[in-house]
Amino acid sequence: MNASMTKEATNTIIRMAWCDRTSFETIEEKTGLSEAEVIKVMRAELKRKSFNNWRARVSGRSTKHRKRFRIGRKQLKQSPPAP
Numbered sequence: 001m002n003a004s005m006t007k008e009a010t011n012t013i014i015r016m017a018w019c020d021r022t023s024f025e026t027i028e029e030k031t032g033l034s035e036a037e038v039i040k041v042m043r044a045e046l047k048r049k050s051f052n053n054w055r056a057r058v059s060g061r062s063t064k065h066r067k068r069f070r071i072g073r074k075q076l077k078q079s080p081p082a083p
Helices: 007-018 024-031 035-045 048-059 066-078
Strands: none
Touching: 007 024, 007 035, 007 048, 024 035, 035 048
16 A cells, blocks of 8 residues: 555545446546555455455456456347347
């Protein structure tokens, strides 16, 4: 974590990281922190169990990665309707 980062900035990053609809790309655009840096902030600021829960949530979530989300949406649009 950057030593010059304020508590308010840290809290904003944590809120965005927990939000399912906010991608890591959006977080990087708004804060300048890469996905790896966000993970470091989360690891440093959260309790171990909370961090583990968060990692489990974002690991399989396509909405946290813009490219995966777009690919998933495209596949949904192309799939035939259910009978």
